[in-house]
Amino acid sequence: MQHPVVWGWLPEAVPAVRCHLEALRIKFERGEREALLDAIDLCLRCDCKPPYWVRGAGITAIEKWKSYEVRTLGEAFGVPPHVSKHLDDQRKRDALRWRVIARVEQLRQQGMPVDVRLFNIVDAEINQGAGYASKLYYDKASSGLRKILRNLKIS
Numbered sequence: 001m002q003h004p005v006v007w008g009w010l011p012e013a014v015p016a017v018r019c020h021l022e023a024l025r026i027k028f029e030r031g032e033r034e035a036l037l038d039a040i041d042l043c044l045r046c047d048c049k050p051p052y053w054v055r056g057a058g059i060t061a062i063e064k065w066k067s068y069e070v071r072t073l074g075e076a077f078g079v080p081p082h083v084s085k086h087l088d089d090q091r092k093r094d095a096l097r098w099r100v101i102a103r104v105e106q107l108r109q110q111g112m113p114v115d116v117r118l119f120n121i122v123d124a125e126i127n128q129g130a131g132y133a134s135k136l137y138y139d140k141a142s143s144g145l146r147k148i149l150r151n152l153k154i155s
Helices: 011-029 034-046 052-066 073-077 084-109 116-125 132-138 140-150
Strands: none
Touching: 011 034, 011 052, 011 140, 034 052, 052 073, 084 116, 084 132, 084 140, 116 132, 132 140
């Protein structure tokens, strides 16, 4: 599924994408293994050549899996399986994250202040209760996307 905002393919996005990849590298080096998967995802979505750390760690993980050193790709990449009771909520948040952040940025660029009224509009558009869009927008997992979209013109 392609997201409605093709932000990463625009030349203006390159500095923000590089900055986000650097932040992911730091997380990965601190032991946050999902950062590698996030970096691979970002590179694929932005049609960007993965930096050396992504290529090296990605190849190492795939080689572990292909040589039967591990049973799953999750083990190869060092990420735990998702817990089923939280999976549906996480899927919903991830599915709406791009839409919410892009819409907030679009309204902000049209001159609306980022306040309760703006978030109420977005909540109504995504059929969620009051405060959902605000919580998703300010969620720690949304910070990189917010920075990237803030630098782009969204029509």
